Structure formats: C-alpha cells, structure tokens
Amino acid sequence: MNAAVETPTPTPTTEHATIRTRRRLVYIGGAGLGVLALLALAGYWFTTGRYLESTDDAYIRADWVALSSRVAGYVATVEVEDDQPVQAGAVLVRLQDRDYQARRDRARAVERQAQAAIDAAQAHRELAVQRIEQQAQATLKAEAAVHSASAERRRSQLDLQRYQGLVRDEAATTQRLEQALAAANQAKAVEQGAKAAWREQQAQQRMAKAGAAQAEADLQQRQAAFESASAERRLAEQDAQDTVLRAPVAGVVGQRRVRAGQYVAPGQPLLAVVPVAQAYVVANYKETQLARMRPGQPVQVQVDSFPGHAFKGHVASFSPASGNVFALLPSDNATGNFTKIVQRFPVRILLDLPANGPQILPGMSVVTTVDTRTSEPADAR
Structure with missing residues (x-):
C-alpha cells in the first residue's frame, strides 16, 4: 500500500520574512549606491569641481568697424552685398570722383608753378651772388686806383717842393715850377676821383649784398609757397583716393545702408565690417x-x-x-x-x-x- 506524500504549505509568517529580507537587501544596495555616488561626487568636487x-x-x-566716408559726394557704385565676406583692402563703395580729380589736377598745376618760381628765385639768387663777386673785384680795382693816385699825388708834391727850392736858388725857371704845381693839382684831383670811385664801388657792393639777401628771402618765400602747394596737392590726392572706400579688416559686411546714387556726408555710417x-x-x-x-x-x-x-x-x-x-x-x-x-x-x-x-x-x-x-x-x- 503506497503512502501519499504531502507537500508542506508555507505559512504566512515565512512569506513575510522573505519579503522583509528582500526589501532589506534593496535598501542596503540603494544606500550603498548612494554612498558610492556621494563619494564619487565628493571626489570630483575635491579634485576638479x-x-x-x-x-x-x-x-x-x-x-567690428563702422565704415564711413571721409569726403562728401554721390555714391557711384556699391561693390558688396549684405552678409558678403570681404578681405582686408577690398573695395566696398565708390563715390563719384570727377570734382576731386579736377581739384587734384589743379593742385598739381599749382605745385608745378611753385616749383618753377623756386627755379627762377634760385637763378636770381645765383645772379645776385655773382654780382657780389663782380662788385668785390670792382671794389678791389677801385682801391688799387686810389693807392696809385695817392702815390702819384705824393710824387707830384715832392716834385713841387723840389722845384720850389730850385726856383728860389734860381736853378729852375718859373715855368717849370708852374708845370710841377699843375701836375700836383692834377694828381690831387685824380686821387679824389679814385677815392670817389672806390666809395661808389663799395656802395655798389653793399647794394649787391642787399640784393642777394632779398633774393634769398624771395627764395625762402617761394619754397614756403611750394611746400603749401605740395600739401594742397597731397590733400587733393588723398581726397581723390578717399572716394574709394575699402575694407579695413577681413570680415563680413553688415548694416549696409548705402545705395547707389545716394549723397553721403563725411562721418555718415554706411556699412559695417564684422x-x-x-x-x-x-x-x-x-x-x-x-x-x-x-x-x-x-x-x-x-x-x-x-x-x-x-x-x-x-x-x-x-x-x-x-x-x-x-x-x-x-x-x-x-x-x-x-x-x-x-x-x-x-x-x-x-x-x-x-x-x-x-x-x-x-x-x-x-x-x-x-x-x-x-x-x-x-x-x-
């Protein structure tokens, strides 16, 4: 006779213990993970955070650069579009430059005229210097004539004194004495004329020096006028160049407010380069x-x-x-x-x-x- 095997039925107390055990393990695992996370967070904060x-x-x-014109004028062409990349030095806007080209040409002509005036003033100064040298030689010649006339006057005076003694001693005729007296008077007159000519040459030399100083002053004035004309020419050329607006830096065009045919004033914002x-x-x-x-x-x-x-x-x-x-x-x-x-x-x-x-x-x-x-x-x- 086979005996039946009966399986024991779990009691409610055993089931509750198993559930509590599982929950405890979950809590412990969660707490462990939390501790590990806190440790990792603390380590990160301590080493890096x-x-x-x-x-x-x-x-x-x-x-970015706000581009504006340095000169006034009408816009001829706008070479760029909105949001267009540009390189440094690229042409962005062109203004009508007819007036500025004419002013540049006129300034160049004035500069050439001033240069010609300088050349003429230099020639005049050179001529004044040569005149001073010429007058110096003439003055030396007049001085030599004075010395010659003075020597001749002294010789004629000696002859006059000698003939006066000879006439007293009746060794010479009165006619000879009169000739000696005339020669002495003539030598004295020649000396006075030579001295007058010498003084005249000295005056001419001073006038030549004054003329040279005046020529030098005129040359300085012409040079100043040339420098002024050169400055005007450079300004005119700069204005002509400023009719072409170029990108100061490489970037992208933005805030393009300029249009062809528009009149722009100096300092007016036209566009920006970013x-x-x-x-x-x-x-x-x-x-x-x-x-x-x-x-x-x-x-x-x-x-x-x-x-x-x-x-x-x-x-x-x-x-x-x-x-x-x-x-x-x-x-x-x-x-x-x-x-x-x-x-x-x-x-x-x-x-x-x-x-x-x-x-x-x-x-x-x-x-x-x-x-x-x-x-x-x-x-x-």
Missing part, C-alpha cells in the same frame, strides 16, 4: 570668482546655438574695473540705505576655434567655465 568657475553672463563679441574670424568671448564673472583666475587658463565654452558642442578657449585678460565703474550712471552707495551687491568684472576669453567648426557669430549667448587648477602651483610658490 572646486577649481571650475562658471557663468552664463557671457556673450560672443567682435571688434571680423567674424576674430570673435572672442566677454564673460562677466562675479568678484568672488576671480581669486584664482589667471591669464592663459583653459576655458570650456558652451554656445546656446550649438547645444552639446563644447568649444575651447583660454583667458586673455581682465577688465581694469567692474562694469558698474564704466556705466553711464554709476551707482553711489555713499547715500541712503546700503545694500551690498556683488560686482561683476568682464573677462576676455579667446576662442580656439577649429577650422571646419560651426560659425560663431557676435551676440550669441554662451556659458563659460574656467579651469583654475593651473593657478595652484603659482599660489604655492
């Missing part, structure tokens, strides 16, 4: 975040327009003052109730953009994170 300074008060900037390739970031960090920041530290930049794409850069420089200092109406906390507000300082960050990466445009909002760990060795030293 505490050195990262981040802010979302940051934007892309570029030193150097997109030279874009940088200005991040406004709190003053409490600047303690360990140094130029050259690496920066991670996240652009709102490209989520999930991180760009690299480095700190370039710090503003010399907070944004409040440069504000149009800076706050004055010396009056009324005082509330301390943390100030922000602009930090310039240069981007290390890849060659074929997304195009970063000025004005985009970004989030920057500066890794300040490179400042620790310097602080330790």
Whole structure:
C-alpha cells in the first residue's frame, strides 16, 4: 500500500520574512549606491569641481568697424552685398570722383608753378651772388686806383717842393715850377676821383649784398609757397583716393545702408565690417570668482546655438574695473540705505576655434567655465 506524500504549505509568517529580507537587501544596495555616488561626487568636487568657475553672463563679441566716408559726394557704385565676406583692402563703395580729380589736377598745376618760381628765385639768387663777386673785384680795382693816385699825388708834391727850392736858388725857371704845381693839382684831383670811385664801388657792393639777401628771402618765400602747394596737392590726392572706400579688416559686411546714387556726408555710417574670424568671448564673472583666475587658463565654452558642442578657449585678460565703474550712471552707495551687491568684472576669453567648426557669430549667448587648477602651483610658490 503506497503512502501519499504531502507537500508542506508555507505559512504566512515565512512569506513575510522573505519579503522583509528582500526589501532589506534593496535598501542596503540603494544606500550603498548612494554612498558610492556621494563619494564619487565628493571626489570630483575635491579634485576638479572646486577649481571650475562658471557663468552664463557671457556673450560672443567682435571688434567690428563702422565704415564711413571721409569726403562728401554721390555714391557711384556699391561693390558688396549684405552678409558678403570681404578681405582686408577690398573695395566696398565708390563715390563719384570727377570734382576731386579736377581739384587734384589743379593742385598739381599749382605745385608745378611753385616749383618753377623756386627755379627762377634760385637763378636770381645765383645772379645776385655773382654780382657780389663782380662788385668785390670792382671794389678791389677801385682801391688799387686810389693807392696809385695817392702815390702819384705824393710824387707830384715832392716834385713841387723840389722845384720850389730850385726856383728860389734860381736853378729852375718859373715855368717849370708852374708845370710841377699843375701836375700836383692834377694828381690831387685824380686821387679824389679814385677815392670817389672806390666809395661808389663799395656802395655798389653793399647794394649787391642787399640784393642777394632779398633774393634769398624771395627764395625762402617761394619754397614756403611750394611746400603749401605740395600739401594742397597731397590733400587733393588723398581726397581723390578717399572716394574709394575699402575694407579695413577681413570680415563680413553688415548694416549696409548705402545705395547707389545716394549723397553721403563725411562721418555718415554706411556699412559695417564684422571680423567674424576674430570673435572672442566677454564673460562677466562675479568678484568672488576671480581669486584664482589667471591669464592663459583653459576655458570650456558652451554656445546656446550649438547645444552639446563644447568649444575651447583660454583667458586673455581682465577688465581694469567692474562694469558698474564704466556705466553711464554709476551707482553711489555713499547715500541712503546700503545694500551690498556683488560686482561683476568682464573677462576676455579667446576662442580656439577649429577650422571646419560651426560659425560663431557676435551676440550669441554662451556659458563659460574656467579651469583654475593651473593657478595652484603659482599660489604655492
């Protein structure tokens, strides 16, 4: 006779113990995972996180140039379109240059006329110098004639005295004495004439020197006029060149307000050239975040327009003052109730953009994170 085997039925107490055991294991495992997560988070903060300074008060900037004309005139042609990339020195706008070309030609003619006047003044000065030399020789000749006449007068006086003695001694005739007297008077007159001629030549020499001084002054005046004409010619040429507006930097054309046929005045904004390739970031960090920041530290930049794409850069420089200092109406906390507000300082960050990466445009909002760990060795030293 086979005996039936009966399976024991689990009691409610055993089932509850099993459930409690499983729950305890789940709680312990969850607590262990939480502890591990906290340890990993603490390790990350201790090794990396505490050195990262981040802010979302940051934007892309570029030193764009507002282009305007230096001269007035009507626009002949506009060589570029909106949002067109241009290279440095590329022609952007041409003004009608007929008037400026005519002014340039007239200035060149005036300059040539002034140069001709200088040549004539130089010839006149050279002639005055030669006249001075000529008068110097004539003066020397007149002086020599005076010396000769003086010697002849002294000789005739000696002859007169000798014949007077001979006449007293009746060794010579009265006629001979009269001849000697006439010769003495004639020699005296010749000497006086020679002296007068000498003084006249000296006066002529002084006049020649005065003429040379006048010629030199006239030459200086002509040279000054030539320099003035040259300056006018350069200004006219510069004005003619300024009718062609060129791109000062490489970039992209924006804010194109100029049209062909439009009359423009000096200083009137016509268009802008934005150097997109030279874009940088200005991040406004709190003053409490600047303690360990140094130029050259690496920066991670996240652009709102490209989520999930991180760009690299480095700190370039710090503003010399907070944004409040440069504000149009800076706050004055010396009056009324005082509330301390943390100030922000602009930090310039240069981007290390890849060659074929997304195009970063000025004005985009970004989030920057500066890794300040490179400042620790310097602080330790």
